[in-house]
Amino acid sequence: MTDRLTLMAVHAHPDDEVLGTGGVFARCAAEGIRTVLVTCTNGEQGDAPGGIKPGEPGHDPEAVRALRLAELRESAALLGIEHVELLGYRDSGMDGWEANHRPDSFWNVPVDQAAARLADLMRHYRPQVVVTYDENGNYGHPDHIQASRITLAATAATDIPDKLYYTAIPRESSREMFEQLRAQGQLDFEPPEDFGTPMDQITTYVDVAAYVQRKVKALEAHASQGDSVPFLRMPSDLQQLILGTETFVRHRNRVAAAPAQETDLFAGLR
Template structure:
């Protein structure tokens, strides 16, 4: 597996692959780079058909799992993701949910155990570039935080990746977009002022505008999940603005030729 440039993204749930990395997956797949998605959980704490939440009557975790994995297969095919690896852990749910207490939930799995499995995948695929969430899981989700922990541990144990990035939500532009959406009545959600990452902390801005419509289609594939609805209801110009670039913070780098500010996660590697 050492013959090609390879990107591996470590995500927590089915659908997480789309918003922050769907564009780079589609772009790099089109460029002939090997694309690998590792999805840590099966998404059992997602919405059941009709928007039924965990704990509500009619929520069947097993049925939700099958639905979400089916949606994942459709989404990854649209994005051109070449290899999908499922770690198969149980979705923990949001912080404070009853699912947090399940001993089989991803958040409760020993980091070393899950990291060892991920390290084996790194040794097999040999990704020069790995992408995951920051230490807070971008917004505090326990499964995102756990994904960060095992990705860092696996990268250290395998000594394979040359670069590791955290996904980042650009604060300034995101607040502007939500202000515009509220003015149009499209959303009633107002992010806090400290939402996202200031642009001066972002080290990579990747142009994926040519693949923005694929991101929309991949998000539509995860139609059972209500979280995707606000993005799909956005006016097309705002959606293109949001989906046209993806931003990252470079957590570590062993590539001497890589610039401090990047427009390509493989800068210095090709």
């Protein structure tokens, strides 16, 4: 598949595709760029209907799996994602959860084993641009860290992507977001001081304002997961402000024409 520009994003769970890359997926689809989503786990450690948490009575991991994969298909259709590839690993849960210790959890899969499967997908789709998380998984989630590791390994093994990006949450502007959420009574935790990426490290700001409502609809598609609720309860002007720009740190680049500061993941490639 070498006839079109191609974006591949490697995410850990169903619903991760929306907040950090939902806008670029929708924008790229509208521009005729091939879009590929690789989802590493099935999301078994997500909420069951009614907000039932893993380990609580009534939480059936296999039923959650089926529900979340159905939600993923709906979200992908809303965002215009052409190809959804499921690696099918078991959700490891948040850092410190019992599921971290299951031998079949994604976190415990040998990196070279999972990276080999991702490398095969890279060879098939031949993406010029790949997006994943930074080395800390943006906030320390084991599956996000593992997704980053296998993406780096697959990139090194294939040498296919011209550009590799990490999703980023701007540290300074996120504080403003948290303040607004707190004022609305929608923030029930205190974010760490070092949450997010310092803005002077962010290389790429992509305007996705035209696709905010698609992102909102995609979040609504993941209705079983309470994490998206604060964004869905926001007034439309705040949704537009928070969801209308997606930011990235360019980790790998061999495109000479790409500027140091970008507004397009494909800068220098078209």
